[in-house]
Amino acid sequence: MRKGSVLSAFFGVIRRDALSLWRRRADALNPIWFAAIVITLFPLALGPEAAKLARIAGGVIWVIVLLASLLSLDALFRADLEEGSLDVMLTSAQPLAVLAGAKILLHWIATGLPLLAITPLAATALGLSPRALPVLLTSLALGTPIISVIGACAAALTAGLRRAGMLLSLIVLPLVVPVLIFGAGAVEASLTGTSTTQPLLLLAAGLAAAVSLGPLVCAAALRLGNH
Amino acid sequence: MNPFLIWLNSFGSPEKFHRVALRFEPWLLALAVILGATALYLGLVKAPADYLQGESARIMYIHIPAAWMSLFIYGFMAAAGFCALVWHFKVAELMAMAAAPIGAGFTAVTLVTGSLWGRPTWGTYWVWDARLTSELVLLFLYFGVIGLYNAIEDQRKGARAASLLALIGLINLPVIHFSVNWWNTLHQGNSINLFAGKSSIHPSMLWPLILMAFATKFWFGASLLARTRAALLEFEAGKEWAQTALFGPRRPLA
Numbered sequence: 001m002r003k004g005s006v007l008s009a010f011f012g013v014i015r016r017d018a019l020s021l022w023r024r025r026a027d028a029l030n031p032i033w034f035a036a037i038v039i040t041l042f043p044l045a046l047g048p049e050a051a052k053l054a055r056i057a058g059g060v061i062w063v064i065v066l067l068a069s070l071l072s073l074d075a076l077f078r079a080d081l082e083e084g085s086l087d088v089m090l091t092s093a094q095p096l097a098v099l100a101g102a103k104i105l106l107h108w109i110a111t112g113l114p115l116l117a118i119t120p121l122a123a124t125a126l127g128l129s130p131r132a133l134p135v136l137l138t139s140l141a142l143g144t145p146i147i148s149v150i151g152a153c154a155a156a157l158t159a160g161l162r163r164a165g166m167l168l169s170l171i172v173l174p175l176v177v178p179v180l181i182f183g184a185g186a187v188e189a190s191l192t193g194t195s196t197t198q199p200l201l202l203l204a205a206g207l208a209a210a211v212s213l214g215p216l217v218c219a220a221a222l223r224l225g226n227h
Numbered sequence: 228m229n230p231f232l233i234w235l236n237s238f239g240s241p242e243k244f245h246r247v248a249l250r251f252e253p254w255l256l257a258l259a260v261i262l263g264a265t266a267l268y269l270g271l272v273k274a275p276a277d278y279l280q281g282e283s284a285r286i287m288y289i290h291i292p293a294a295w296m297s298l299f300i301y302g303f304m305a306a307a308g309f310c311a312l313v314w315h316f317k318v319a320e321l322m323a324m325a326a327a328p329i330g331a332g333f334t335a336v337t338l339v340t341g342s343l344w345g346r347p348t349w350g351t352y353w354v355w356d357a358r359l360t361s362e363l364v365l366l367f368l369y370f371g372v373i374g375l376y377n378a379i380e381d382q383r384k385g386a387r388a389a390s391l392l393a394l395i396g397l398i399n400l401p402v403i404h405f406s407v408n409w410w411n412t413l414h415q416g417n418s419i420n421l422f423a424g425k426s427s428i429h430p431s432m433l434w435p436l437i438l439m440a441f442a443t444k445f446w447f448g449a450s451l452l453a454r455t456r457a458a459l460l461e462f463e464a465g466k467e468w469a470q471t472a473l474f475g476p477r478r479p480l481a
Contacts, residue, residue: 167374173367
């Protein structure tokens with residue numbers, strides 16, 4: 001049997017996951033609906049006072065993005081585990097980290113990117129200062145892949161459990177607190193006129209670490225759960 | 228292999244671990260009680276009240292050592308988890324998992340004492356201060372590790388999965404440690420610096436703290452050994468050594 005290259009395995013996993021995502025595209029939009037609904041809840045709960053909403057918009061959007069990303073995590077490896085393709089991945093001749101990396105990348109494309117795309121709309125609706133919008137988008141662009149990586153590691157650890165939803169949030173949320181702090185902190189800094197360089201650089205450093213180490217940790221977590 | 232490593236490796240044997248742990252436990256416990264009692268006496272009776280915060284500052288003799296332990300035990304748990312993941316030592320797995328509830332306990336003590344101290348001093352039980360919040364996050368991290376361990380039916384698999392989670396959680400430790408320096412919020416900065424030799428705290432207040440820090444370390448040691456031993460006995464209950472340890476040597480049937 002021809003072994004194929006690592007790269008073709010990487011893109012093979014991406015193509016397969018993208019295809020299955022496309023076939024259930026209504027489900028794939030769930031995080032977006034969730035985010036849109038929760039954003040409308042804030043003015044209803046806190047009152048429509050524009051100044052107050054503008055003040056908290058950055059943090060609110062960050063928290064919502066975080067929670068919305070959690071929604072699709074549980075299914076990340078569970079479906080593969082149930083239908084047996086995870087076993088194929090585990091016994092594959094290709095490095096498991098590469099395959100896990102492909103799945104993480106697709107998770108980000110399917111959840112992080114759409115959330116990023118609706119952020120300008122949400123930010124405008126909440127009245128976030130246009131000055132802070134580029135910072136919010138940059139912080140989300142740097143932060144959401146970290147959330148996908150950490151979330152994928154947690155999903156890999158809990159994939160074998162029958163009911164993992166609650167446990168998954170308990171595991172993921174404390175771990176992504178630094179991301180939230182620096183992400184929302186950057187927006188806050190741009191609102192108060194202080195330098196946004198430090199939090200954004202820390203996020204970028206986190207992203208570099210997550211991208212380089214994440215797939216390896218995720219692969220180790222998958223092996224732990226399934227041998 | 229050098230003799231030290233062989234000696235160290237022999238603790239991977241549950242039977243030997245049980246024997247050695249049983250011998251060390253009472254000593255560690257005694258040291259913890261003696262040092263702790265001395266520290267409490269020095270701190271609560273001998274040391275002067277703080278010029279700014281008065282008597283309420285005395286809670287620091289419990290609060291600060293507990294806070295140190297909350298981080299120390301997390302580091303220990305991750306280190307034991309690392310050994311468990313790399314070498315599959317059963318004792319290391321059980322040790323990492325035995326450490327988690329102790330660490331969660333110290334974290335809870337830190338939060339409760341800090342909150343009790345905050346009421347008279349800051350005028351509130353809780354503020355969303357960087358140190359407090361990151362300590363709360365640490366508690367959640369412990370809960371996550373314990374939760375994952377308990378959720379997975381296969382005990383050894385669960386221990387290793389939870390160990391990996393503990394290792395991932397290490398990324399949060401620097402955030403907690405530096406939180407006081409990174410965000411200028413309500414919690415005071417570090418005033419104790421043992422190694423640079425410049426602590427901004429009077430020796431009469433520093434000594435009870437150091438003694439208490441050692442007392443909590445010894446208490447952790449005793450408690451860790453006892454918990455690991457119990458977990459080992461439970462895990463290997465069917466084995467001969469465990470039966471002997473529990474019920475004494477087997478007598479021939481009359």
